[in-house]
Amino acid sequence: TQLLEQSPQFLSIQEGENLTVYCNSSSVFSSLQWYRQEPGEGPVLLVTVVTGGEVKKLKRLTFQFGDARKDSSLHITAAQPGDTGLYLCAGAGTNTGTASKLTFGTGTRLQVTL
Amino acid sequence: GAVVSQHPSRVICKSGTSVKIECRSLDFQATTMFWYRQFPKQSLMLMATSNEGSKATYEQGVEKDKFLINHASLTLSTLTVTSAHPEDSSFYICSARDATSGTIMETQYFGPGTRLLVL
Numbered sequence: 079t080q081l082l083e084q085s086p087q088f089l090s091i092q093e094g095e096n097l098t099v100y101c102n103s104s105s106v107f108s109s110l111q112w113y114r115q116e117p118g119e120g121p122v123l124l125v126t127v128v129t130g131g132e133v134k135k136l137k138r139l140t141f142q143f144g145d146a147r148k149d150s151s152l153h154i155t156a157a158q159p160g161d162t163g164l165y166l167c168a169g170a171g172t173n174t175g176t177a178s179k180l181t182f183g184t185g186t187r188l189q190v191t192l
Numbered sequence: 193g194a195v196v197s198q199h200p201s202r203v204i205c206k207s208g209t210s211v212k213i214e215c216r217s218l219d220f221q222a223t224t225m226f227w228y229r230q231f232p233k234q235s236l237m238l239m240a241t242s243n244e245g246s247k248a249t250y251e252q253g254v255e256k257d258k259f260l261i262n263h264a265s266l267t268l269s270t271l272t273v274t275s276a277h278p279e280d281s282s283f284y285i286c287s288a289r290d291a292t293s294g295t296i297m298e299t300q301y302f303g304p305g306t307r308l309l310v311l
Contacts, residue, residue, distance in 0.1 A: 113302075120196075120285050120302035121236070166235060178224060178241075178289060180300060185235040 082183035090189040099152045099186045107169035110150045115164040157190045198303035212272045213306045215286030221266040222288035230283040242269040276310040
């Protein structure tokens with residue numbers, strides 16, 4: 079069973095602060111995705127990383143895939159209240175039978191206050 | 193981007209009744225759809241993979257006779273919770289994979305979810 083542990087589980091910060099969310103596993107993933115989910119809604123895809131060591135930037139968000147493709151991080155610069163939500167990482171398996179299935183991380187709930 | 197809809201968005205039912213949830217891909221064809229369940233303050237747990245024209249594949253611990261899945265067309269999958277009980281109350285989310293790119297790592301597009309409350 080592939081498990082993805084996210085840390086921290088909950089983070090409350092003030093507007094303008096920086097933060098990093100970690101997603102760790104002992105398993106290798108063919109790709110890893112980050113989602114943000116708001117209450118009562120489905121998750122919305124932020125980014126997909128595929129190559130070990132890959133870094134992608136999306137405005138104030140920076141995503142990194144570990145060299146061994148077992149872990150990832152999400153760094154937010156100058157957080158804003160609009161960044162509030164549940165952040166989920168999700169990994170796709172490396173086998174033919176599991177490559178299309180996503181294993182979701184445990185989630186990080188972010189609250190950004192004024 | 194691709195849109196996936198779910199119906200209903202929320203449903204309340206009595207214990208012992210069955211509830212059907214629909215998942216539709218609105219502007220693309222999806223040979224594969226996935227059903228997830230999310231309990232309050234928890235992450236998404238994959239329940240089953242729905243394949244068009246064939247039987248669904250269920251994850252370990254998910255009762256196939258209780259959660260009936262039908263994927264009759266390339267744009268519609270349904271999940272029926274049979275003989276629902278209060279412990280089935282949850283947020284059910286589907287996703288659909290765009291089958292046109294030809295690779296097995298296509299992006300999954302998520303629906304808005306269906307909140308089920310069983311009294």
